[in-house]
Amino acid sequence: xxxxxxxxxxxxxxxxxxxxxxxxxxxxxxxxxxxxxxxxxxxxxxxxxxxxxxxxxxxxxxxxxxxxxxxxxxxxxxxxxxxxxxxxxxxxxxxxxxxxxxxxxxxxxxxxxxxxxxxxxxxxxxxxxxxxxxxxxxxxxxxxxxxxxxxxxxxxxxxxxxxxxxxxxxxxxxxxxxxxxxxxxxxxxxxxxxxxxxxxxxxxxxxxxxxxxxxxxxxxxxxxxxxxxxxxxxxxxxxxxxxxxxxxxxxxxxxxxxx
Amino acid sequence: xxxxxxxxxxxxxxxxxxxxxxxxxxxxxxxxxxxxxxxxxxxxxxxxxxxxxxxxxxxxxxxxxxxxxxxxxxxxxxxxxxxxxxxxxxxxxxxxxxxxxxxxxxxxxxxxxxxxxxxxxxxxxxxxxxxxxxxxxxxxxxxxxxxxxxxxxxxxxxxxxxxxxxxxxxxxxxxxxxxxxxxxxxxxxxxxxxxxxxxxxxxxxxxxxxxxxxxxxxxxxxxxxxxxxxxxxxxxxxxxxxxxxxxxxxxxxxxxxxxxxxxxxxxxxxxxxxxxxxxxxxxxxxxxxxxxxxxxxxxxxxxxxxxxxxxxxxxxxxxxxxxxxxxxxxxxxxxxxxxx
Numbered sequence: 297x298x299x300x301x302x303x304x305x306x307x308x309x310x311x312x313x314x315x316x317x318x319x320x321x322x323x324x325x326x327x328x329x330x331x332x333x334x335x336x337x338x339x340x341x342x343x344x345x346x347x348x349x350x351x352x353x354x355x356x357x358x359x360x361x362x363x364x365x366x367x368x369x370x371x372x373x374x375x376x377x378x379x380x381x382x383x384x385x386x387x388x389x390x391x392x393x394x395x396x397x398x399x400x401x402x403x404x405x406x407x408x409x410x411x412x413x414x415x416x417x418x419x420x421x422x423x424x425x426x427x428x429x430x431x432x433x434x435x436x437x438x439x440x441x442x443x444x445x446x447x448x449x450x451x452x453x454x455x456x457x458x459x460x461x462x463x464x465x466x467x468x469x470x471x472x473x474x475x476x477x478x479x480x481x482x483x484x485x486x487x488x489x490x491x492x493x494x495x496x497x498x499x500x501x502x503x504x505x506x507x508x509x510x511x512x513x514x515x516x517x518x519x520x521x522x523x524x525x526x527x528x529x530x531x532x533x534x535x536x537x538x539x540x541x542x543x544x545x546x547x548x549x550x551x552x553x554x555x
Numbered sequence: 556x557x558x559x560x561x562x563x564x565x566x567x568x569x570x571x572x573x574x575x576x577x578x579x580x581x582x583x584x585x586x587x588x589x590x591x592x593x594x595x596x597x598x599x600x601x602x603x604x605x606x607x608x609x610x611x612x613x614x615x616x617x618x619x620x621x622x623x624x625x626x627x628x629x630x631x632x633x634x635x636x637x638x639x640x641x642x643x644x645x646x647x648x649x650x651x652x653x654x655x656x657x658x659x660x661x662x663x664x665x666x667x668x669x670x671x672x673x674x675x676x677x678x679x680x681x682x683x684x685x686x687x688x689x690x691x692x693x694x695x696x697x698x699x700x701x702x703x704x705x706x707x708x709x710x711x712x713x714x715x716x717x718x719x720x721x722x723x724x725x726x727x728x729x730x731x732x733x734x735x736x737x738x739x740x741x742x743x744x745x746x747x748x749x750x751x752x753x754x755x756x757x758x759x760x761x762x763x764x765x766x767x768x769x770x771x772x773x774x775x776x777x778x779x780x781x782x783x784x785x786x787x788x789x790x791x792x793x794x795x796x797x798x799x800x801x802x803x804x805x806x807x808x809x810x811x812x813x814x815x816x817x818x819x820x821x822x823x824x825x826x827x828x829x830x831x832x833x834x835x836x837x838x839x840x841x842x843x844x845x846x847x848x849x850x851x852x853x854x855x856x857x858x859x860x861x862x863x864x865x866x867x868x869x870x871x872x873x874x875x876x877x878x879x880x881x882x883x884x885x886x887x888x889x890x891x892x893x894x895x
Contacts, residue, residue, distance in 0.1 A: 346790045371792030382784035386837025391779065398780050399792035404773045406840075431836070451791070
């Protein structure tokens with residue numbers, strides 16, 4: 297099944313075209329990473345899929361026209377983890393994770409047993425049980441990131457959108473979070489679309505990579521096709537070497553050439 | 556906060572409110588007695604014979620009880636409105652007057668005092684005019700904020716409120732300058748007071764307060780969702796603008812009604828919710844009901860102090876809420892350690 301189909305999706309913000317006729321299909325269960333330099337339109341693409349910016353073209357989520365689905369129904373299919381989530385410091389981890397149940401409740405509804413179970417399950421899967429009654433402002437950056445992931449998981453959406461899920465984390469925490477996402481993708485049958493700055497990690501975890509530049513899709517495919525020196529040099533304007541490290545995919549190394 | 560702890564706060568708050576109300580009806584120049592007071596109140600409610608003498612019964616039923624109930628309604632409304640405003644605007648400094656309700660009500664009151672002399676502070680015209688002033692101010696602020704771009708988030712609304720408030724305050728000052736003799740009367744209204752004439756003021760506030768409390772309390776979970784930001788709330792399927800509109804309208808109408816009968820009572824809308832936040836946590840599910848109950852009790856206690864400190868003279872209640880509320884809040888701020 298196709299989890300996500302973009303057909304010439306365009307977004308203009310303040311008169312500038314930020315996303316220019318992006319067409320692509322993501323199969324259910326896949327992990328697709330959006331890469332590209334700053335301002336390429338990666339985050340905008342995620343926001344369009346989550347229904348947060350008006351777009352032109354057609355966008356289908358699990359074979360339904362996303363534009364025709366009510367906001368709440370869309371939220372039951374698509375969960376977004378923003379790059380810098382706004383963290384209300386004075387509520388507990390469990391209260392925060394429970395907010396993920398919002399699309400499953402009526403306007404004035406409160407959580408029932410099933411919702412409590414879903415939240416507790418998400419807390420367990422992200423190893424947050426010891427933290428569940430701690431206030432969010434007492435957590436470290438990595439723990440907060442996991443709390444936000446747990447909230448998205450409690451949402452029970454099949455399509456998970458992650459905007460730079462590892463941006464604020466150290467090397468070990470980055471791997472930890474990505475491993476968790478990959479594990480959940482397997483156990484819950486999730487489809488993952490993430491933006492990523494770290495090209496090596498993107499190549500290691502995603503099934504396919506989409507390289508965006510200036511709002512346009514310039515390359516798509518496996519790490520071997522997209523993580524090439526000419527493509528990266530052209531679109532990032534960076535001096536790199538790409539090393540094929542057996543067993544761990546392609547490693548993109550920045551290099552400094554003597555002037 | 557552990558889950559079990561939440562359950563003790565609500566009963567505690569009710570005990571606080573009951574103690575405040577009992578103190579409110581017992582304290583005064585004439586001794587009534589606690590048992591008699593409770594007995595007589597029930598007698599009135601259920602149409603039975605009151606144990607108090609005619610004069611004492613009138614003191615209870617026509618003077619003290621309406622005043623205590625009015626204090627509870629106004630206090631609960633201001634605290635709940637303050638907590639709601641802090642939620643929808645994600646601004647800890649937001650108070651019920653943020654969108655210009657105070658300036659509008661002030662202008663409305665000033666116009667009556669200046670142009671309809673004689674109707675004065677106890678007349679029928681002043682509450683109506685203050686109510687209309689407050690409501691119009693907030694509608695103007697809301698319209699201006701929306702036209703300035705709702706997409707800009709709550710900041711546009713807050714700025715619009717500041718703009719409208721400054722403009723209306725300028726008008727109010729101008730009217731006062733033209734009628735200098737009225738300044739003292741307006742000033743005493745601005746400091747807030749819980750003077751009642753029987754049950755009239757209670758009747759004015761009660762419907763607005765109850766409807767607003769119900770609407771605000773029904774949005775308590777959605778206010779938690781708003782705390783994660785407009786965009787994330789939208790990605791959770793919430794229509795943020797609609798939630799904000801409902802809560803602001805409910806809070807504002809009730810604030811306008813409270814201001815109309817009690818003047819501008821400062822600080823309650825800020826101190827009460829923040830004290831509860833520090834003690835209980837920031838989730839609106841518990842914060843909002845506790846704000847209503849504790850706010851009600853707080854203002855009733857403040858009124859007891861206002862009546863007794865300089866008796867038989869009365870202090871303006873706004874002075875009491877700030878004079879006693881601010882140090883209390885400072886103590887709470889210092890003693891609550893954020894538990895790690």
